[in-house]
Amino acid sequence: MAPIRQVPTITNAAARQIVDAAVTAAAAAGQRSAIAVVDAAGQLSAFTRMDGAPPQAIQIAQDKAYTAAGFGMPTGQWHDFMTNDSPLAMGAPGGIARLIPFGGGLPIIIDGHAVGGIGVSGGHWTDDTKVAEAAINAIG
Amino acid sequence: MAPIRQVPTITNAAARQIVDAAVTAAAAAGQRSAIAVVDAAGQLSAFTRMDGAPPQAIQIAQDKAYTAAGFGMPTGQWHDFMTNDSPLAMGAPGGIARLIPFGGGLPIIIDGHAVGGIGVSGGHWTDDTKVAEAAINAIG
Amino acid sequence: MAPIRQVPTITNAAARQIVDAAVTAAAAAGQRSAIAVVDAAGQLSAFTRMDGAPPQAIQIAQDKAYTAAGFGMPTGQWHDFMTNDSPLAMGAPGGIARLIPFGGGLPIIIDGHAVGGIGVSGGHWTDDTKVAEAAINAIG
Amino acid sequence: MAPIRQVPTITNAAARQIVDAAVTAAAAAGQRSAIAVVDAAGQLSAFTRMDGAPPQAIQIAQDKAYTAAGFGMPTGQWHDFMTNDSPLAMGAPGGIARLIPFGGGLPIIIDGHAVGGIGVSGGHWTDDTKVAEAAINAIG
Numbered sequence: 278m279a280p281i282r283q284v285p286t287i288t289n290a291a292a293r294q295i296v297d298a299a300v301t302a303a304a305a306a307g308q309r310s311a312i313a314v315v316d317a318a319g320q321l322s323a324f325t326r327m328d329g330a331p332p333q334a335i336q337i338a339q340d341k342a343y344t345a346a347g348f349g350m351p352t353g354q355w356h357d358f359m360t361n362d363s364p365l366a367m368g369a370p371g372g373i374a375r376l377i378p379f380g381g382g383l384p385i386i387i388d389g390h391a392v393g394g395i396g397v398s399g400g401h402w403t404d405d406t407k408v409a410e411a412a413i414n415a416i417g
Numbered sequence: 418m419a420p421i422r423q424v425p426t427i428t429n430a431a432a433r434q435i436v437d438a439a440v441t442a443a444a445a446a447g448q449r450s451a452i453a454v455v456d457a458a459g460q461l462s463a464f465t466r467m468d469g470a471p472p473q474a475i476q477i478a479q480d481k482a483y484t485a486a487g488f489g490m491p492t493g494q495w496h497d498f499m500t501n502d503s504p505l506a507m508g509a510p511g512g513i514a515r516l517i518p519f520g521g522g523l524p525i526i527i528d529g530h531a532v533g534g535i536g537v538s539g540g541h542w543t544d545d546t547k548v549a550e551a552a553i554n555a556i557g
Numbered sequence: 558m559a560p561i562r563q564v565p566t567i568t569n570a571a572a573r574q575i576v577d578a579a580v581t582a583a584a585a586a587g588q589r590s591a592i593a594v595v596d597a598a599g600q601l602s603a604f605t606r607m608d609g610a611p612p613q614a615i616q617i618a619q620d621k622a623y624t625a626a627g628f629g630m631p632t633g634q635w636h637d638f639m640t641n642d643s644p645l646a647m648g649a650p651g652g653i654a655r656l657i658p659f660g661g662g663l664p665i666i667i668d669g670h671a672v673g674g675i676g677v678s679g680g681h682w683t684d685d686t687k688v689a690e691a692a693i694n695a696i697g
Numbered sequence: 698m699a700p701i702r703q704v705p706t707i708t709n710a711a712a713r714q715i716v717d718a719a720v721t722a723a724a725a726a727g728q729r730s731a732i733a734v735v736d737a738a739g740q741l742s743a744f745t746r747m748d749g750a751p752p753q754a755i756q757i758a759q760d761k762a763y764t765a766a767g768f769g770m771p772t773g774q775w776h777d778f779m780t781n782d783s784p785l786a787m788g789a790p791g792g793i794a795r796l797i798p799f800g801g802g803l804p805i806i807i808d809g810h811a812v813g814g815i816g817v818s819g820g821h822w823t824d825d826t827k828v829a830e831a832a833i834n835a836i837g
Contacts (some may be wrong), residue, residue, distance in 0.1 A: 420567060420570075420571035420667060421566060421568060421571070422568050423563040423564065423566075424564045424565075425564075426562060426563075426564050428559070428560055428562050430560075431560035457564075458596075527560060527561055530561075532560075
């Protein structure tokens with residue numbers, strides 16, 4: 278059995294393109310966003326904070342990207358996921374480090390693999406989600 | 418394009434005046450408060466803890482001020498804000514570092530800019546809010 | 558007395574230009590760097606991690622930028638600064654949060670103000686310093 | 698045997714006077730200081746950060762005050778104290794949480810009791826020490 282495996286992960290060049298696309302989308306929508314892209318290991322690859330985004334957004338954007346990359350699903354799906362799962366709803370927020378269970382984080386899926394994640398923060402999570410989606414689509 | 422921008426932020430002298438006004442208001446109301454004022458970046462500018470305020474109030478006052486300054490709205494508005502937003506209610510407390518979603522924190526708004534924040538802790542949040550409001554009004 | 562003052566801080570647009578210039582310089586030198594630019598308050602504005610940079614560099618780059626911006630001097634000067642100051646040498650590393658006292662961090666000085674800082678990590682600090690210097694010079 | 702004891706601790710009113718005196722002394726010396734006063738339990742009573750003091754000084758001032766109050770001796774004495782005590786020199790900085798072993802922190806001694814501590818940060822520790830001493834003397 279081969280002792281190694283290949284982990285598909287987003288390149289830094291692509292991560293930066295996604296951040297650029299997110300800035301463009303946020304600016305067009307009048308949003309002041311912090312945007313983070315993490316790799317397949319959930320570790321930060323690229324980040325930017327537009328002027329005027331609150332300091333809190335620095336952490337939230339990174340945690341959304343980490344949440345999305347690690348679990349391979351949009352952060353906005355956690356709410357539905359937990360609605361009929363009371364133990365999880367009670368324990369996951371606060372219990373799972375850096376879990377952000379509202380919108381604005383998306384996994385970056387390529388060829389069926391979650392190769393990273395993007396997190397956007399600064400506006401309401403519905404707005405953050407739109408920015409993240411636009412950024413993902415831009416590199417599609 | 419100019420590489421710098423000017424960020425308006427509260428002076429330490431004004432921050433100390435706000436703390437003094439809060440102490441006066443708290444004493445008049447029979448409250449024992451911890452009071453923090455942060456600048457536009459959410460970083461501590463002035464703080465005092467009246468005798469008898471619990472040690473927990475040291476942190477809560479600072480976090481209220483940070484929450485208010487960063488998001489530019491009173492901490493007491495988070496509850497209404499989240500009532501019909503179940504994902505945010507599920508994730509924001511605990512998920513956003515140092516978020517205090519009950520009353521006692523107010524942004525300091527001058528000429529339309531959030532130039533800092535005040536946080537008061539030590540009593541019930543309804544009382545803390547009154548102290549914070551009195552302090553803001555005193556320097557109006 | 559006016560209750561606010563204006564703090565000059567680097568724009569996110571300029572921060573991103575500095576990061577881009579650092580990536581170019583690092584690539585030319587065969588370095589795999591993480592690069593962080595913080596604003597005048599020491600808060601993250603822009604970040605990128607080139608493929609192959611170690612995960613540790615994510616934190617070190619940010620801490621170098623924070624150290625340089627806060628104290629307004631290159632991180633590489635801390636060693637000389639402490640050589641004949643035994644108490645500081647004993648206490649500063651470890652005692653001052655996020656202090657990185659070796660090269661790779663530079664303040665960003667414009668019109669005499671420390672408006673931010675850059676931190677580079679991934680190579681030896683002598684190499685990191687060269688990348689940071691090249692990035693600063695590129696936007697001069 | 699009486700189940701309680703009386704812990705002498707500095708009042709918040711006195712703590713604020715010390716902070717005020719420190720601001721006056723720092724301004725006279727051209728220093729931009731963060732100043733913290735803690736009570737006998739080492740918990741923050743009063744704090745101010747003069748405009749232009751680095752963000753790092755927020756933490757260092759508080760840790761100096763905590764160090765001085767807890768051990769009842771000036772932070773500047775730790776260096777001599779450890780010089781001929783290699784195990785302590787090796788382990789105390791970094792091993793003891795929040796220990797700052799260079800100047801700028803002084804215990805507040807009244808009637809032979811360490812009733813609190815002051816910490817000053819923002820300049821070199823020799824300057825910080827002078828500000829702390831002036832503040833203590835002012836309320837003498």
